[in-house]
Amino acid sequence: MLEILSPAGSPEGVVAAVQNGADAVYLGFGDxxxxxxxxxxxxxxxxxxxxxxxxxxxxxxxxxxxxxxxREMAAxxxxxxxxxxxxxxxxxxxxxGVLRALRKxxxxxxxxxxxxxxxxxxxxxxxxxxxxxxxxxxxxxxxREEIAAICKNSPIETEVFVHGALCMSHSGQCYMSAVIxxxxxxxxxxxxxxxLNYSTGGHDAEYLLSLKDNCLVSYxxxxxxxxxxxxxxxxxxxxxxxAAIVTGVYARAAHQKKPPTAEDMxxxxxxxxxxxxxxxxxxxxxxxxxxxxxxxxxxxxQIIFATARKNYLNGEFQRVPVKFAGSVKKGEPxxxxxxxxxxxxxxxxxxxxxxxxxxxxxxxxxxxxxxKTGGTPFYCDGVKSTVEEGLSLSAAAINEMRRDLLxxxxxxxxxxxxxxxxxxxxxxxxxxxxxxxxxxxxxxxAAQLSEEMADLKPHMVYIPLEELTVENKHLLxxxxxxxxxxxxxxxxxxxxxxxxxxxxxRLEKVREMGIKHALVGNIGHIQxxxxxxxxxxxxxxxxxxxxxxxxxxxxxxxxxxxxSFELRFEQIRDLSKPLDTEIIVYGRLPLMLLENCIIxxxxxxxxxxxxxxxxxxxxxxxxxxxxYPHRNVxxxxxxxxxxxxxxxxxxxxxxxxxxxxxxxxxxxxxAVLRRYMGLGDYEPGGFTRGLxxxxxx
Numbered sequence: 001m002l003e004i005l006s007p008a009g010s011p012e013g014v015v016a017a018v019q020n021g022a023d024a025v026y027l028g029f030g031d032x033x034x035x036x037x038x039x040x041x042x043x044x045x046x047x048x049x050x051x052x053x054x055x056x057x058x059x060x061x062x063x064x065x066x067x068x069x070x071r072e073m074a075a076x077x078x079x080x081x082x083x084x085x086x087x088x089x090x091x092x093x094x095x096x097g098v099l100r101a102l103r104k105x106x107x108x109x110x111x112x113x114x115x116x117x118x119x120x121x122x123x124x125x126x127x128x129x130x131x132x133x134x135x136x137x138x139x140x141x142x143x144r145e146e147i148a149a150i151c152k153n154s155p156i157e158t159e160v161f162v163h164g165a166l167c168m169s170h171s172g173q174c175y176m177s178a179v180i181x182x183x184x185x186x187x188x189x190x191x192x193x194x195x196l197n198y199s200t201g202g203h204d205a206e207y208l209l210s211l212k213d214n215c216l217v218s219y220x221x222x223x224x225x226x227x228x229x230x231x232x233x234x235x236x237x238x239x240x241x242x243a244a245i246v247t248g249v250y251a252r253a254a255h256q257k258k259p260p261t262a263e264d265m266x267x268x269x270x271x272x273x274x275x276x277x278x279x280x281x282x283x284x285x286x287x288x289x290x291x292x293x294x295x296x297x298x299x300x301x302q303i304i305f306a307t308a309r310k311n312y313l314n315g316e317f318q319r320v321p322v323k324f325a326g327s328v329k330k331g332e333p334x335x336x337x338x339x340x341x342x343x344x345x346x347x348x349x350x351x352x353x354x355x356x357x358x359x360x361x362x363x364x365x366x367x368x369x370x371x372k373t374g375g376t377p378f379y380c381d382g383v384k385s386t387v388e389e390g391l392s393l394s395a396a397a398i399n400e401m402r403r404d405l406l407x408x409x410x411x412x413x414x415x416x417x418x419x420x421x422x423x424x425x426x427x428x429x430x431x432x433x434x435x436x437x438x439x440x441x442x443x444x445x446a447a448q449l450s451e452e453m454a455d456l457k458p459h460m461v462y463i464p465l466e467e468l469t470v471e472n473k474h475l476l477x478x479x480x481x482x483x484x485x486x487x488x489x490x491x492x493x494x495x496x497x498x499x500x501x502x503x504x505x506r507l508e509k510v511r512e513m514g515i516k517h518a519l520v521g522n523i524g525h526i527q528x529x530x531x532x533x534x535x536x537x538x539x540x541x542x543x544x545x546x547x548x549x550x551x552x553x554x555x556x557x558x559x560x561x562x563x564s565f566e567l568r569f570e571q572i573r574d575l576s577k578p579l580d581t582e583i584i585v586y587g588r589l590p591l592m593l594l595e596n597c598i599i600x601x602x603x604x605x606x607x608x609x610x611x612x613x614x615x616x617x618x619x620x621x622x623x624x625x626x627x628y629p630h631r632n633v634x635x636x637x638x639x640x641x642x643x644x645x646x647x648x649x650x651x652x653x654x655x656x657x658x659x660x661x662x663x664x665x666x667x668x669x670x671a672v673l674r675r676y677m678g679l680g681d682y683e684p685g686g687f688t689r690g691l692x693x694x695x696x697x
Contacts, residue, residue, distance in 0.1 A: 001023075002220070002223070002224045002228070002229075002230070003023040003229060003231065004021060004024070004231055004233070004247060004250050004251050004254055005022070005023065005025070005061070005233065006020075006022035006024070006026075006243050006246075007025070007027075007164075007235040008025040009027070009236040009238065009240075009243075010041075010240065011045050011048065011049050014049045015240070015312055016240035016241065016308070017244065017247050018052070018053060018058050018317065019244070019312040019317045020244045020247040020248040020251060020317065021247055021251025021255060021319070022243075023251075024060070025059075026060075026063055026092060026232075027049070027063065028041065028188075029079060029082075029083050030076075031075075031079075031188075032072070032079065032098075032188075043082055043086070046082075046083065046086055047086040050088065051414055053087075054414065055377060055410055055413045055414055056317075056319060057319060057342075058319075059089040059090070060088055060089050061089060061091070061092055061112065062080075062090070062091050062092065063092045064076060064091050064092065064102065065095075065116055066094060066095065066186060066187050067546075067564065067566065068545065068546055069546055070548075070571070070574065073097070073101060073424075076101070077101055077102070077105045080106050081106060083109075084106045084109050084421070085416075085419070088109055090109060090110040090111065090134070090135070091106070091109055091110075091111055091112065092113075092137070093112070093113065093114055094116040094186070094543070095543070095545060096523075096544070096556075097544075097545070097546040097549030097552060098548075099113075099131060099132070099552070100131075100551070101424045101548055104422050104425075105421065105422055105423070106421060107421075107422050108419040111133050111134060111135075112134065112159065113133045115137040115138070115139060115161065116172035117137075117523070118522050118523075118524075118541070119139060119524060120138065120139035120142060120146075120170075120494055120495075120496060120522070120524060121150070121495060121500070122149065122150050122497055123524040123526075123528050124136075124522060124524025125150055125154050125155070125156065125158070126154075126527075127556060128156070128523065129155045131552075134156055134157060135156055135158070135230070136154070136156060136158055137159040137161070137232065138150065138160055139170065140166060140214065140281060141170060141494075141595040143281065143284040144219070144282055145498075146497060146498060147160060147223075148226045148227070150497070151226050157229035158230075160216075160228050160231060160232065162214065162217070162219075162220070162223070162231040162232065162250065163213070163214055163215055163216065163217065163268075164213055164214060164235045164272075165211075165234050165235070166214050166281075166290075167194070168194045168209040170494060170593045172541075172543060173493060174186075174190070174591070174593075175565075175566070175589060175590065175591050175592075176193050176194065176634070177193055178691060178696045179591055180193060182696050182697055183697055184566055184696035186543055186545075186564075187696055189697050193616075194209035194210055194592070195209075196209075196616065197617055198614040198615060198622075199615045200599065200615070207291060208598045208614055211290050212273070212276055212291065213274055213277050214277065214278060214281070214282075215268065215279060216231075217249055217250055217260045217265075217268070218260060218279075221253075221259075224254070231250060231254065233247060233250060235272070240312075241271070241308040241309050242271045242305075244311070245267050245271040245304065245308050246268060246271060249264045249267065267304060270300050270301045271304065271305075274295070275292035275293060275295065276292060278290040278292075286595065286597075288600075290596060316375050316376060317377070318374070318376070318378060319377060320377045320378045320379070320413075321340065321341050321379060321381035322339065322340050322341075322373070322379070322380060322405075323380075323382045323383070323384075324336065324338050324384070325337045325338075326370070326383070326385040326386070327385070327386045328353050328366070328385070328387045328388060328391055329386070330353070330391060333349045333352055334349065334351065334393060334401065335347070335348075336348050337405070340409050340412075340413070342413065344412040344413060346408035346409050347405075349401075350393070350398075350400070350401045351397055353391040353392060354392045354393075355391065356391055358392075360390055360392060361391055361392055361393045363383075366383065366385050366393075367380075369395055369398040369399060369402065370398070373402070376406050377410075378406055378409070426548065427547045427548055427576045429547070432573065432652070432653025433653045433654070433655060437649060437650060437654050437655060437657045438459035438655065438656045439458050439673070439676055439677065440461070440462065440656045440657070440659070441460075441462070441658060441669075441673065442462035442658060442661065443461070443463055443464075443661045444464065444625060444662045444663075445467060446463060446469075446472035446475045446476065447475065448664060448665065448666050449463075449475045450669070450670060452670045453666070453670050453673060454478035454479050454482060454485065455478075457485055458659075458673060459485070460517075461479055461485060461486070461487050461488070462488050462489075462658075463487060463488070463490060464489075464492075464627075464628065465489050465490065465492065465503065465507070466506070466628045466629075468510045468515070469509075480513065486517065487514075488515065488519055489507065489517070489518050490539070491503070491518055491519065491521070492628040492629075493541040493593055494593065494595075494631065495522075495525060495528070499629065504532060507532050511533055515534075516533070516534060517559075518535070518536055518537065519538075519539045520536050520538065520539060521538075521541025521542060522541055523542070526556060526557050526558065527557065530557055536557055536558050537558060537559055538558045538560065538561035538562055539562050540563075540565060540590075542561065542562070543564050543566075544562070544563050545563075545564045545567060550563070550577060550578065550579070551578050553579065554578050558579065560580035560581065560655065561580070562582050563581050563582070563583050563654070565589060565691060566695075567691070567692070567695075568691070568692055568693065568694075569652060569692045569693065572652045572653075572654065572692075573652045575653075577654070577655075580655035581655055581656075582654055582655055582656030583649075583692075584640065584658045585640065585642045585649060585659065586642065586659040586660060586672060587639060587640055587660030587662055588623060588636045588637075588663060589636045590634070590636075591622065591633075591634045591635060592633065593627065593631060593633055594632040594633070594634065595631060597631075597632055599612050599624060599632070611623050611625055611663050612624045614634070621637055622634050622637050638684075638688040639687050640687065641684055641687035642690075642692070643675045643676045643683075659672055659676060
């Protein structure tokens with residue numbers, strides 16, 4: 001049966017979701033979840049909520065979906081063990097290191113790959129499965145055809161977001177809140193700068209980065225046919241009444257096969273919307289119509305919330321089937337039994353039936369009384385009985401026996417079977433490199449390459465896949481012909497399955513040029529490039545934040561890895577580095593990776609082949625550049641600059657320091673490279689030290 005998975009930002013949120021038909025809830029326990037600003041759950045809150053759900057046959061998934069530092073890992077593991085002891089049914093995880101640690105520490109608890117892991121193609125699903133993941137939450141940007149293809153071939157369960165807020169950026173690839181204000185979305189504290197006003201091209205400010213809420217309730221039956229396991233509703237930061245209303249509509253659509261009515265759609269809109277809803281990603285109809293902003297809560301919303309709250313606090317959703325059996329015989333105490341869907345059973349005895357003077361007990365009368373399970377999580381799924389003729393038994397006696405049986409079943413369902421606990425041993429610390437880091441660089445356009453750059457002999461140069469063409473061969477030749485320089489192809493961070501053939505064809509031509517290394521920013525690209533004969537190097541999109549994630553990167557086939565630029569210098573220094581690691585030390589850091597072209601969305605004309613800018617309320621300009629095939633990357637307004645810190649960078653133990661060229665021309669690229677080599681005095685006008693000294697919350 002298709003699972004309806006609902007958000008629970010508080011204990012009351014659990015009740016709201018469960019009493020409206022949720023099959024599972026997801027919630028945050030402690031500090032290691034992507035909604036740290038939600039109320040979340042204390043240990044006692046969680047214990048009670050998990051028991052409440054267990055009695056009703058509802059699963060509880062706990063979100064440990066943030067990047068976690070080495071120093072935090074022990075605390076996270078302890079919280080996970082406690083969640084396991086109290087009844088968690090799965091952990092939702094983003095960090096590759098956390099995934100590895102939890103498989104060791106809590107081996108009985110299934111792991112679900114969070115949407116922030118960015119799994120968007122079949123290769124990503126397969127690698128997640130190989131790492132021990134039991135379910136993947138697929139990227140929200142996938143179309144129905146892409147979801148269908150993945151589900152058809154997936155070795156594990158799939159989950160799809162069907163309702164709630166859509167981030168403008170691909171999940172896990174948004175660094176805007178972190179870079180601008182130190183509140184990291186990857187650490188659960190996103191400040192949602194995407195919901196603010198931005199202007200572009202001299203036009204008035206508008207909401208260029210704010211999408212409408214997703215709504216796929218009309219496609220529930222279709223999603224089930226595609227093979228999707230679970231439908232996830234977003235909204236842990238929203239009030240319990242929201243969860244109640246939305247869960248009810250989706251549960252009726254999934255379990256009762258009731259398409260949403262006009263009243264259902266009005267209720268969803270009133271509960272929360274941003275100028276309506278969108279299904280643009282699912283249907284493949286991207287564009288300006290997907291954008292919207294939050295409107296003021298109406299009086300109607302207050303009324304519908306009050307009604308919803310009254311219903312879930314005063315009702316009991318009957319979801320657990322129970323079968324009864326009874327024996328009513330002359331001269332013997334009445335015997336009754338009950339069994340639930342988990343194999344629990346209960347027995348009880350009642351009074352000796354009396355001779356009937358007026359109305360004799362019949363199997364039909366007994367069955368009618370046993371069906372009266374209102375006010376409990378149970379519903380009668382059948383009665384088998386032996387009732388001798390001419391006997392009488394009061395309704396009160398039958399009711400008392402029924403209540404006794406159900407109470408016994410409740411107590412049995414409360415019991416939690418003991419789970420295994422293992423030991424997680426942090427990676428053995430490998431001494432840092434003592435030699436000076438090499439200088440690597442990446443370009444956005446081949447036109448940024450020059451003979452002057454090649455003469456300076458950077459150790460490695462990363463060039464975007466789409467720029468490695470015959471037309472650009474004259475720009476590449478100075479680098480291809482120099483044994484001191486290694487060229488590598490940089491893949492886009494997102495490659496949908498429908499794009500793989502084109503990418504593979506381009507990679508074949510790249511390999512023919514003699515290029516043997518590929519920089520990849522997603523787990524779904526590692527085996528893909530290796531199967532084509534390339535060595536896979538990890539980019540910043542993998543969000544490697546701790547020693548265990550770096551070790552995992554090595555074990556899943558990477559020959560080198562770029563560390564997260566959300567780390568502080570001290571954290572980088574203290575990481576164990578079992579493979580070559582590099583850090584970004586110059587350039588405009590990427591803030592968002594967008595599936596929607598915001599330039600076209602704003603002006604109906606695409607101009608993203610050229611660098612465009614959007615401005616915030618403070619007048620800061622953020623360049624927007626194109627990434628293959630037609631995605632947008634929003635870059636930081638200020639350049640990261642650390643050329644005067646090269647001595648300190650040399651003490652971090654990394655293999656390489658990367659200069660990331662985006663909006664610079666070829667002359668400026670050379671000037672920057674010379675400065676980092678200690679040969680010049682270049683300094684950008686207005687720059688940032690990034691997060692290396694400030695860190696993120």
